[in-house]
Amino acid sequence: MNSWKYPAFWIALLLVVIGGLLPVITGSNVLRENIFLIMLSVALASSLNILLGYAGYVSFGHIVFFGVGGYIGFYLMAVQNWSLWLAVPAGGLVAAILAWLLGLAILRLRGAYFALATIGVNEAVRTFINNFGPLGGPIGLEVNFSIYQQYGGAATMQWTTYWLAFILTIAAIVLSYAVKFSRFGLGLMAIREDEDAAMVMGVRTPNAKTMAYILSAIIPGMMGVIFFFRNSSVEPHSAFRLTRSIEMIVMVMLGGQGTVQGPLVGAALYEAIRSFLLTSPLFKDLQLAFAGLLLLLIILFVPSGVIGWLRGRYRKLWRVLE
Amino acid sequence: MMAAQENILQVKGVTKRFGGLIAVNNVTFDLPRGQILGLIGPNGAGKTTLFNVINGVYAPTEGHVIFKGTDISGWQPYDVVKLGLARTHQIVRPLNDLTVLENVMAGACYGHEHHSLKEAQGIADEVLGFVNLSERRDMLAGSLNVAQKKRLEMARALASRPYLLLLDEVLAGLNPTEIAEMVQVVLKIREQGVTILIIEHVMHALMNVSDRVIVLDYGQLIAEGSPEEIANDPKVIEAYLGDPDLAKRLMENADGD
Ligand SMILES: Nc1ncnc2c1ncn2[C@@H]1O[C@H](COP(=O)(O)OP(=O)(O)O)[C@@H](O)[C@H]1O
Ligand SMILES: [Mg+2]
Numbered sequence: 352m353n354s355w356k357y358p359a360f361w362i363a364l365l366l367v368v369i370g371g372l373l374p375v376i377t378g379s380n381v382l383r384e385n386i387f388l389i390m391l392s393v394a395l396a397s398s399l400n401i402l403l404g405y406a407g408y409v410s411f412g413h414i415v416f417f418g419v420g421g422y423i424g425f426y427l428m429a430v431q432n433w434s435l436w437l438a439v440p441a442g443g444l445v446a447a448i449l450a451w452l453l454g455l456a457i458l459r460l461r462g463a464y465f466a467l468a469t470i471g472v473n474e475a476v477r478t479f480i481n482n483f484g485p486l487g488g489p490i491g492l493e494v495n496f497s498i499y500q501q502y503g504g505a506a507t508m509q510w511t512t513y514w515l516a517f518i519l520t521i522a523a524i525v526l527s528y529a530v531k532f533s534r535f536g537l538g539l540m541a542i543r544e545d546e547d548a549a550m551v552m553g554v555r556t557p558n559a560k561t562m563a564y565i566l567s568a569i570i571p572g573m574m575g576v577i578f579f580f581r582n583s584s585v586e587p588h589s590a591f592r593l594t595r596s597i598e599m600i601v602m603v604m605l606g607g608q609g610t611v612q613g614p615l616v617g618a619a620l621y622e623a624i625r626s627f628l629l630t631s632p633l634f635k636d637l638q639l640a641f642a643g644l645l646l647l648l649i650i651l652f653v654p655s656g657v658i659g660w661l662r663g664r665y666r667k668l669w670r671v672l673e
Numbered sequence: 674m675m676a677a678q679e680n681i682l683q684v685k686g687v688t689k690r691f692g693g694l695i696a697v698n699n700v701t702f703d704l705p706r707g708q709i710l711g712l713i714g715p716n717g718a719g720k721t722t723l724f725n726v727i728n729g730v731y732a733p734t735e736g737h738v739i740f741k742g743t744d745i746s747g748w749q750p751y752d753v754v755k756l757g758l759a760r761t762h763q764i765v766r767p768l769n770d771l772t773v774l775e776n777v778m779a780g781a782c783y784g785h786e787h788h789s790l791k792e793a794q795g796i797a798d799e800v801l802g803f804v805n806l807s808e809r810r811d812m813l814a815g816s817l818n819v820a821q822k823k824r825l826e827m828a829r830a831l832a833s834r835p836y837l838l839l840l841d842e843v844l845a846g847l848n849p850t851e852i853a854e855m856v857q858v859v860l861k862i863r864e865q866g867v868t869i870l871i872i873e874h875v876m877h878a879l880m881n882v883s884d885r886v887i888v889l890d891y892g893q894l895i896a897e898g899s900p901e902e903i904a905n906d907p908k909v910i911e912a913y914l915g916d917p918d919l920a921k922r923l924m925e926n927a928d929g930d
Contacts, residue, residue, distance in 0.1 A: 551751075553782075
């Protein structure tokens with residue numbers, strides 16, 4: 352299809368590029384850190400959207416891929432002296448393999464059962480790592496700051512990893528778009544609408560779902576490596592935060608599940624709202640409650656999210672909003 | 674391969690149990706290539722269940738389904754459709770949030786032939802024209818009315834380019850004009866060389882289009898023959914006694930036409 356000609360894709364890309372270049376233009380390191388977090392959220396939400404928005408499978412524990420990818424990548428760098436350039440793809444690969452194996456086990460579950468299983472998986476992996484000595488158990492792993500020397504020092508490393516995250520965010524948008532307008536994507540959407548009907552129409556649903564799960568895991572896995580490397584430490588509590596999983600869902604739903612721009616818009620909006628709330632001591636401890644409430648409101652009043660709502664209202668904008 | 678009278682479908686001693694309930698009980702019949710075979714029976718007789726066993730939604734508890742010489746008993750539905758056996762659903766199952774075109778494209782992409790999106794779009798447009806749904810092409814499938822959804826079911830199944838098409842009550846709920854249109858579509862499909870197995874409650878329509886009719890009652894095949902033979906078969910009339918009105922209509926229409 353000629354869907355690459357749609358303005359929608361280029362608009363999404365342009366938004367990421369402009370956002371990504373802002374810290375360069377302003378030269379602000381604070382802005383860079385904020386944009387880094389937003390890009391991380393965009394990449395996570397866009398990836399989750401392939402499973403949640405296209406195939407209709409709600410993964411409540413999707414952060415497990417971020418955590419596992421991050422852990423393995425961190426271990427390879429901190430203990431095995433791998434370079435970042437190898438550790439990032441390795442994190443993605445491990446996340447993909449995990450998704451594949453998990454898919455065999457839990458993708459035959461539907462609806463709430465699948466969602467519950469994904470939470471279980473996240474908790475199980477966290478508990479395992481918590482008790483697994485080679486990965487540092489409950490304390491986790493750390494790198495000495497000297498490790499950054501090989502990347503031109505800590506300051507340069509901050510920029511290098513920023514650009515890596517930038518590239519992965521663009522990759523997430525491109526992947527999202529490519530899947531949506533592919534034969535494979537049509538099969539996923541058929542599954543979302545009616546899985547039994549999809550099977551009758553000839554969609555090899557087990558394969559399609561597994562592939563969607565794998566594709567939704569790779570970029571989170573790679574992002575995990577970047578995030579924790581920047582952070583100079585990784586520990587179970589920060590790698591497998593269930594809150595983060597829920598926030599990912601909120602972002603996808605807020606922007607519009609099943610659309611390409613939705614996760615981008617949703618992630619940016621959510622981060623904006625959250626950073627606003629974080630300045631208030633009252634809301635600081637209520638983040639999760641806030642995310643839950645927001646999710647409830649979206650489901651009740653704008654189930655198709657910002658982009659979906661706009662698409663429904665202004666059909667002329669279909670090529671611009673996607 | 675055998676000559677002209679080759680059986681495209683053979684159902685051999687098929688039984689399907691749901692716990693204690695025997696929905697389909699030791700059913701055997703052959704369907705020669707190119708025919709339209711009608712399948713009738715009172716509500717709950719097991720007709721839809723038989724379709725579900727034939728296209729792989731359920732594995733038979735006992736017996737075999739042989740399609741084009743291949744034993745497909747227990748196959749997954751997505752493997753069955755790739756051999757060239759498609760079906761419609763009695764209770765329509767549109768992919769609501771996709772457009773009519775996308776619904777039919779999915780049928781073409783994943784059906785008997787493997788097609789790219791672009792090729793699928795060509796097939797979908799052709800099939801939508803065939804079932805008279807072209808003007809709804811870009812609407813969401815969920816927004817169609819019942820008659821249109823039935824045609825969408827048909828289009829989606831046809832887009833898979835089947836050799837054998839199972840139609841489950843495609844006329845139910847339609848008005849007389851819509852029924853007449855749909856009957857024409859069914860006949861046109863047969864002209865294209867597609868074999869058809871059709872479940873129908875609208876008797877006069879079924880009697881008109883079918884070459885042969887089989888009758889299910891309480892899961893068992895109780896009669897088999899030409900439409901006239903079936904309409905005058907005392908066993909069949911008895912099966913419908915729970916619904917005397919239906920029995921009467923069955924008689925009248927077969928005599929009249
Ligand atoms: N999935 C199922 N589980 C349990 N019972 C079923 C199921 N599907 C059908 N039945 C039962 O099997 C019998 C035949 O149903 P069905 O094949 O739908 O009849 P028909 O299409 O001839 O009206 C009915 O008694 C129905 O309740
Ligand atoms: Mg039925």
